Amino acid sequence: MSAYSLRGLRWFEALSGGAGALQGFPASLKVADVRLGEQNVRLLAVVADPDNHFPRARNGEVGLLEGWGLAKAVDEAIDADRNAIHKRALIAIVDVPSQAYGRREEALGIHQALAGAADSYARARLAGHPVIGLLVGKAMSGAFLAHGYQANRLIALRDPGVMVHAMGKASAARVTLRSVEELEALAASVPPMAYDIDSFASLGLLWETLSVEQIEQPCATDLARVIDCLQQAINDVAAAPRDLSSRLGATHRAASSTVRQLLRAQW
Amino acid sequence: METLSFEFPAGQPPRGRALVGCVGSGDLEVLIEPGLAGKLTIQVQTSVNGSEQRWQHLFARMFDGQTPPAMSIDIHDFGATPGVVRLRLEQGFEEIGHD
Amino acid sequence: MTDSAALLNKHSFVELGARQRAKALLDAGTFRELLDPFQRIMSPWLLRQGVVPQSDDGVVIAKGNLDGLPVVIAAIEGAFQGGSLGEVGGAKIAGALELAAEDNRKGIPTRAVLLLETGGVRLQEANLGLAAIAEIHSAIVDLRQYQPVVGVVAGSVGCFGGMSIAAGLCSYLLVTQEARLGLNGPQVIEQEAGLDEYDSRDRPFIWSLTGGEQRFATGLVDRYAADDVTQIRQQVSQLLHLGVPEQHRSGQAELFLQRLARLDTDVQIEPATVRQLYQGERS
Numbered sequence: 001m002s003a004y005s006l007r008g009l010r011w012f013e014a015l016s017g018g019a020g021a022l023q024g025f026p027a028s029l030k031v032a033d034v035r036l037g038e039q040n041v042r043l044l045a046v047v048a049d050p051d052n053h054f055p056r057a058r059n060g061e062v063g064l065l066e067g068w069g070l071a072k073a074v075d076e077a078i079d080a081d082r083n084a085i086h087k088r089a090l091i092a093i094v095d096v097p098s099q100a101y102g103r104r105e106e107a108l109g110i111h112q113a114l115a116g117a118a119d120s121y122a123r124a125r126l127a128g129h130p131v132i133g134l135l136v137g138k139a140m141s142g143a144f145l146a147h148g149y150q151a152n153r154l155i156a157l158r159d160p161g162v163m164v165h166a167m168g169k170a171s172a173a174r175v176t177l178r179s180v181e182e183l184e185a186l187a188a189s190v191p192p193m194a195y196d197i198d199s200f201a202s203l204g205l206l207w208e209t210l211s212v213e214q215i216e217q218p219c220a221t222d223l224a225r226v227i228d229c230l231q232q233a234i235n236d237v238a239a240a241p242r243d244l245s246s247r248l249g250a251t252h253r254a255a256s257s258t259v260r261q262l263l264r265a266q267w
Numbered sequence: 268m269e270t271l272s273f274e275f276p277a278g279q280p281p282r283g284r285a286l287v288g289c290v291g292s293g294d295l296e297v298l299i300e301p302g303l304a305g306k307l308t309i310q311v312q313t314s315v316n317g318s319e320q321r322w323q324h325l326f327a328r329m330f331d332g333q334t335p336p337a338m339s340i341d342i343h344d345f346g347a348t349p350g351v352v353r354l355r356l357e358q359g360f361e362e363i364g365h366d
Numbered sequence: 367m368t369d370s371a372a373l374l375n376k377h378s379f380v381e382l383g384a385r386q387r388a389k390a391l392l393d394a395g396t397f398r399e400l401l402d403p404f405q406r407i408m409s410p411w412l413l414r415q416g417v418v419p420q421s422d423d424g425v426v427i428a429k430g431n432l433d434g435l436p437v438v439i440a441a442i443e444g445a446f447q448g449g450s451l452g453e454v455g456g457a458k459i460a461g462a463l464e465l466a467a468e469d470n471r472k473g474i475p476t477r478a479v480l481l482l483e484t485g486g487v488r489l490q491e492a493n494l495g496l497a498a499i500a501e502i503h504s505a506i507v508d509l510r511q512y513q514p515v516v517g518v519v520a521g522s523v524g525c526f527g528g529m530s531i532a533a534g535l536c537s538y539l540l541v542t543q544e545a546r547l548g549l550n551g552p553q554v555i556e557q558e559a560g561l562d563e564y565d566s567r568d569r570p571f572i573w574s575l576t577g578g579e580q581r582f583a584t585g586l587v588d589r590y591a592a593d594d595v596t597q598i599r600q601q602v603s604q605l606l607h608l609g610v611p612e613q614h615r616s617g618q619a620e621l622f623l624q625r626l627a628r629l630d631t632d633v634q635i636e637p638a639t640v641r642q643l644y645q646g647e648r649s
Contacts, residue, residue, distance in 0.1 A: 037371075041396075042638050049428075052629055053629075053631040054633070056435060056559060062412075063624070064622075064626055065626060068436070068619045068622045068623045068626070069623065071527075071616075071619035072616075072619040072620060072623060075619060085429040086525055092401070097634060099549055099550065099553065101550050101555045101558040101559050101560055101564075102563060102564070103555075103559075103563050103564055103575070103634060103635055104622075104634070105549070105550075105636045106548045106549065106550065106555065106564075106575050106633065107575045107576075107635040107636075107637065107639075107640050108582075108626065108629075108635065108640055108643075109528035109534075109550045109584070109586045111531055111533065111547065111548060111549040112534040112548075112586055112615065112616065112622070113622065114531045114532045114549065115503075115532075115534025115535045115615075115616040116534070116617070116622070118503045118531055118535065118616075118619070119507055119535055119614065119616035119617060120617075120619070122384045122503060122504050122507035122508075123507060125504075126507065126508060126511075128464070138417055141487070141496065141527070141528065142527070142528060142531065142549055142550075143594050144406065145496070145499065145500055145503065145528050146530055146531070148504065149496075149497075149500040150500065150502075150504060153456055159540070163437070164493060164496070164640050165492055165493060165494060165496075166486075166487040166489060166492045166493065166496045166527075166528075167487075167489060167492070167554075170619075171557060172489050172492075172552060174490060174557065175554075176427075176489050176490070183598050186415060188412065190411055190414065190415065190491075191489070191493075192411065192491050192492050192494040192495075193489075193490065193491070193492045193493070194493075200447075200493055203493055203494065203497065204499055205493075210594070210599050224462065226432070236432065243464075243504065243508070244500070244504050247497065247501070252494075253497075254410075254493065255410050255453050255457065256453055256456075256457040256494070258407070259407060259457035259461055260456055260461040260464070262400070262401055262405070262407065262459040263400055263401065263462060264461075266400040266401065267400070267429070268413070268416035268417065269607050270417060281372075284404060286403050286421070288402070289383055289420065289441070289443060289446055290418055290419070290420040290444045290446050290447075291445035291446060294445065296420055296421060298401075298403060298421055300404065310418070312413075313418065314416075314417075314418050320369060343418050343419060343420060343421065345418055359590060
């Protein structure tokens with residue numbers, strides 16, 4: 001059993017239909033241009049590279065190379081489609097356990113590398129590229145902020161291994177001076193603290209949650225289901241605002257809307 | 268965490284309002300606003316359980332036998348010592364006194 | 367002015383709370399706070415966990431002028447929950463940036479200054495804090511099309527977590543010696559990677575990598591100021607007057623990838639190595 005997830009890689013391979021990954025990117029970054037139905041799409045996935053030059057980024061974490069690499073991959077799409085009528089969709093296949101934790105990372109400015117990725121994804125969205133986040137595994141903290149969280153639409157697969165959070169349970173327990181059991185008990189009554197994807201969905205941040213049969217390695221029906229959903233998401237974006245306002249409105253995010261209303265009224 | 272309420276006889280409401288302090292470890296935030304004439308009301312949210320007596324004593328020492336302005340005071344306390352509580356309250360009183 | 371007179375005239379910025387910092391930066395008489403503490407727009411999530419809330423949820427939003435330029439300042443209170451962002455505080459910052467961008471689209475040249483004293487996401491609100499930070503990132507990139515977004519990291523908390531990414535998105539960054547700017551807190555790195563990789567109790571070591579002076583020496587921030595209100599104010603004003611930079615630091619993927627490709631990753635990193643690798647190349 002590997003120390004890292006293979007889901008992102010498998011979904012990348014399945015969605016790219018065997019078209020190989022583009023050259024010119026680190027081995028931990030898979031990029032491919034494919035057609036999904038009538039749409040041009042650039043797939044992006046961060047995967048484990050056991051030979052990563054950076055030893056603290058060998059299990060699929062988003063580190064220095066991955067952050068700047070994502071930025072480069074997205075920038076290329078923005079440049080290539082600058083004058084295109086229909087800009088290709090960018091699909092972030094998200095299966096990232098965390099950002100990379102290490103001395104090299106901090107020293108060389110991993111915060112800046114992740115900003116590079118977030119910057120490019122946000123600019124792509126503002127330029128009219130549909131940006132879709134497809135969560136097939138973990139989508140954790142800084143890694144998700146860099147890869148996926150700037151999407152117009154977020155789609156998650158329903159599975160215990162699909163989780164969004166700011167920090168893993170053990171670390172979160174330590175930092176908040178609680179036991180893991182106490183944390184889990186709290187999470188049961190505080191939806192934003194929960195780790196499961198259905199609790200995350202209740203925050204109104206997801207556009208769709210999908211069940212599949214073989215999440216580790218999609219079968220044909222899984223693939224068809226997801227592709228159909230991706231296409232719908234891309235179409236949904238076409239006539240919509242290019243900001244993240246569609247994430248507002250759930251009951252659990254009432255305060256987020258109230259604050260904005262009050263700011264506007266007092267501006 | 269506890270929520271406690273206290274009331275004391277008071278004079279007229281002050282004209283101004285004040286905010287002092289911050290909910291940092293060992294500190295507290297105090298919001299002072301004009302209340303209803305004749306009453307000084309204090310609401311305390313504190314991280315320290317079982318501290319009602321301590322607050323009661325502190326406020327009694329400050330207000331018993333006095334006629335403070337009719338203030339509505341909100342305290343958000345994160346384990347401040349009585350000395351720090353008193354300091355913040357006095358800072359707040361001074362601020363509203365300056366209107 | 368004699369040295370001692372100059373010293374006496376220095377006013378520490380670091381010792382000021384968030385509200386005082388915002389006031390200190392704005393032109394006299396122009397400070398106007400939105401969603402002020404008396405409105406009590408607080409966290410909906412803390413009380414049920416037995417955590418005492420703060421009336422402004424640890425974020426101050428103030429509009430005013432800075433040397434005549436219309437600005438909105440978002441100041442994070444580092445003393446409250448380590449400056450961590452929850453739903454309300456995060457929405458205050460994101461909402462203010464969104465309205466500033468809207469202003470610009472209507473021809474009103476509102477700039478934004480972010481005073482970043484934060485550990486990132488407030489774990490008691492986890493996914494709502496994280497979501498708000500993603501919205502802050504989006505709003506910075508949007509506003510940056512029209513006006514520079516200036517970030518100030520003064521200390522003593524520093525700027526970590528998802529908000530360090532926000533710092534990385536800013537048009538310009540100003541830091542002091544006391545400041546630190548890094549993605550992960552030292553204790554988390556030590557836990558994840560071990561003591562040899564990162565000793566969270568070794569303060570000189572931490573500052574040598576992520577402290578203000580090193581970040582300035584490596585071109586990851588734009589200005590390095592003394593802990594003095596007047597100097598910081600002047601520098602922020604200068605940065606605002608520079609306008610939108612030709613290229614943002616966060617837009618320089620190619621440059622950073624080239625630099626990283628030259629690095630010998632077989633040896634552990636040293637501060638001097640980073641200075642050599644990054645030195646002299648500013649955005």
